[in-house]
Amino acid sequence: MTSSAMPPVSPVSEPQAATDAAPGTGPVGTLLTERPPVTATTGPMIAIDDVSKWYGDFQVLTNCTTSVTKGEVVVVCGPSGSGKSTLIKCVNALEPFQKGQITVDGTRVADKKTNLPKLRSRVGMVFQHFELFPHLSITDNLSLAQRKVLGRPKAEAEAKGLALLERVGLKAHAHKFPGQLSGGQQQRVAIARALAMNPIVMLFDEPTSALDPEMVGEVLDVMVELAREGMTMMVVTHEMGFARKVANRVIFMDKGEIVEDAQKEEFFGSPRSERAQTFLSRILSH
Amino acid sequence: MGLGLAMFSNFDFSVILNSWRYLFFDGMAFTLTLTALAAIGGVVLGTLIAMMRLSGLPVLPQVAKAYVNFMRSLPLVLVIFWFYFLVPYIGQWIIGSERPIQVGAFSSSLITFTLFEAAYFSEIMRAGIQSIPKGQSAAASALGLTYWQSMGSIILPQAFRNMLPVLLTQTIVLFQDTSLVYVLSITDFLGAASKIAQRDGRLVEMYVFAAIVYFAICFIASLLVRRLQRRVAIIR
Numbered sequence: 001m002t003s004s005a006m007p008p009v010s011p012v013s014e015p016q017a018a019t020d021a022a023p024g025t026g027p028v029g030t031l032l033t034e035r036p037p038v039t040a041t042t043g044p045m046i047a048i049d050d051v052s053k054w055y056g057d058f059q060v061l062t063n064c065t066t067s068v069t070k071g072e073v074v075v076v077c078g079p080s081g082s083g084k085s086t087l088i089k090c091v092n093a094l095e096p097f098q099k100g101q102i103t104v105d106g107t108r109v110a111d112k113k114t115n116l117p118k119l120r121s122r123v124g125m126v127f128q129h130f131e132l133f134p135h136l137s138i139t140d141n142l143s144l145a146q147r148k149v150l151g152r153p154k155a156e157a158e159a160k161g162l163a164l165l166e167r168v169g170l171k172a173h174a175h176k177f178p179g180q181l182s183g184g185q186q187q188r189v190a191i192a193r194a195l196a197m198n199p200i201v202m203l204f205d206e207p208t209s210a211l212d213p214e215m216v217g218e219v220l221d222v223m224v225e226l227a228r229e230g231m232t233m234m235v236v237t238h239e240m241g242f243a244r245k246v247a248n249r250v251i252f253m254d255k256g257e258i259v260e261d262a263q264k265e266e267f268f269g270s271p272r273s274e275r276a277q278t279f280l281s282r283i284l285s286h
Numbered sequence: 287m288g289l290g291l292a293m294f295s296n297f298d299f300s301v302i303l304n305s306w307r308y309l310f311f312d313g314m315a316f317t318l319t320l321t322a323l324a325a326i327g328g329v330v331l332g333t334l335i336a337m338m339r340l341s342g343l344p345v346l347p348q349v350a351k352a353y354v355n356f357m358r359s360l361p362l363v364l365v366i367f368w369f370y371f372l373v374p375y376i377g378q379w380i381i382g383s384e385r386p387i388q389v390g391a392f393s394s395s396l397i398t399f400t401l402f403e404a405a406y407f408s409e410i411m412r413a414g415i416q417s418i419p420k421g422q423s424a425a426a427s428a429l430g431l432t433y434w435q436s437m438g439s440i441i442l443p444q445a446f447r448n449m450l451p452v453l454l455t456q457t458i459v460l461f462q463d464t465s466l467v468y469v470l471s472i473t474d475f476l477g478a479a480s481k482i483a484q485r486d487g488r489l490v491e492m493y494v495f496a497a498i499v500y501f502a503i504c505f506i507a508s509l510l511v512r513r514l515q516r517r518v519a520i521i522r
Contacts, residue, residue: 094424121430131425134520135444144439145429179520197429 031167031195031222032229043106044069045201045232046091051100053086053256060086061097062256068201073233075243075264078253079279084236085128087253088203091234092123105200121149124194124202128210130186132178132193138165139174142193150197157196164192168222184215191222202226204235240284244268252276301488302495305478313478314499320392320464320474324399325457331400332407333442339412350408357405363466369398370470391470403460410452414445444520451515458507462500475499 044067053061060083068074076084089095090102093109093116102109107119132141142161146152152160165171168188170181178186187207194202204223208216220242227233227246237243243250243264250267252260252275260267260276271277302309339350357365373394374386381387389397418441426436446453465476473481476496483492 089424092428094427117427117430117432119430120428123428125425125428127421127425127428129419129421131419131421133422133425133440133444135447145426145431148435148439149430193429 031164031226032231045072045105046234047101047103048087048091049101049103051087051090051097051102053083053090053095053097053099060256061090064100064253064256064258066251066258066261068232068234070232071230072248073227073231073235073246074249074251075247076234076236076251076253077238077240077243077279077283078259082253083256084251084253085205088205088234088236091203092120092125094125117149121145121197122200124197124199126187126190126194126202126204126207128206130178130183130190130210132186132190134178136177137174138170138176138178138181138189141178141189142196145193146196161192161196164195165189168192169218182215183211184218187211187215187219188222191219191226195226201232201234204233204237206236206238208237208239238283240268240280252279254279297491298488299491299495301482301486301491305482305486308482309475309478312473313475316392316473317461317464317475320396320399320467321457321461323396324403324464325453325460327396327400328403328407328460329411329453331404332409333411335404335408336411336415337437339408340415354405354408357402362402362463363469365402366395366398366466366469370394373397391467391472395464395467395470395472399460399464403456406456407453410449410456411445413452414449415441417448418444447518447520450518451511454511454514455508458504458511461507462504465500 046068048064048066051061051064052059064083064087066074076088078084086095090097091104091109097110104119104123107114109116109119132138133144136144139158139161142165143152143154143157146157146160147154150157162171162174165174168191170185170188170192173181173185173189178189181189191207207223208219211219216239220239223233223235223242224246235242235247247264250260250262250264251258252267252271252273254275259273260271262271267276268280271280335350335353338346339354341347370389370391373389377383377387377389378385422440422444423436426440431439464474467474468477468480471477479492479496483489
């Protein structure tokens, strides 16, 4: 590590062991029971090229360019309002953008001819507020999209859902409703729900921001496990401990721009931009 | 004066005992059938109108809004009349037949109530759909569900459950409003009571009885709705 203006950062608290049967202890011990489906291209899994977006006159994204290759874990961080959530939502076209190009596995997301539901079914997404369907049981939450979108038979979809539920340590809660689970449990179900679709890439939009501190660990554990198994991941988060542990690259955004896009070691060791340095010192100082 | 005395001096409630079969099996059966069918039709059509209004597509929201405002600006009796007397001619004009098409009082009133109530139900369903957090449809989309799948499996079931008490309360209002079909000389519950009252000269007895029956049904229904309200709430 070269000398830098930044003081050496102390390790952020490691994700603590989950209280409720540690994830990843299932019979296979993995979250990905099968290899992610074969991808269409050999190019980057996600390519974001010169993307700009406006809300009316207000520009929320300015000429963002980056890419995520297969098996890579990319953490996107930055102060609130910096456009990181907006950017990740552009990847599966939950947010439209006015300029630039995003391709996922070679498919242009903003192309009118693109079959969006099909594309989205291959891109898993985990939300800040979990967004489980409160009127459906956990089992139905996990199997609904498998049946409706992928056309899997009911028994197969439920078995797949249950297997994933076991791997996130929540098998005993299958019959319950989302409102009966804690935030951390709900978010683990949400991850399992996304994985049930056999996604080629997973997007995480501040997955731990809405959680009580003691529940952050159990969700991060699942994500760490997933990263170790080779899932391609784009993660918007403030959890620098997670970034340090599993990220390959870190993207730092501020005011709608990608200010820094660097390998993890480089980012934590010697961020080039002043804004990233300030951000890091603020977020790591306590 | 003499007539008034003859009518009010001695109440005779045996008229109810003699006519209850007719009142309930003819009159009330019609009222309940009309209420149920119009409520179902109104909720289905109202939901579609609400979806049109929230669709964000060109033209459709304006059409839906205009429809709702138009229906809500007209007195129900007028709409009932209008449909009954004008629809046969409109039908004739559309299919180009020589005579006005026969619609019939029941079909006419059912269509009228469905179209009229749809305007009110659509406002309830619109509020219900808007009450579902945006993240729910985002999550459904992110899983690859289409708009219709998302509506059918995620948004509408929740909206419907949230709004069920309000929808049922509106249905109670509809139940009362169906009595307006008397203008078409249909034998609904009030129509039946009215016919007996005039045939037997027992106006007070019959109208008091009709009022009690309407009150009892609506009051009990309201109590049940309130009880239901506590049970259907979705835990978030």
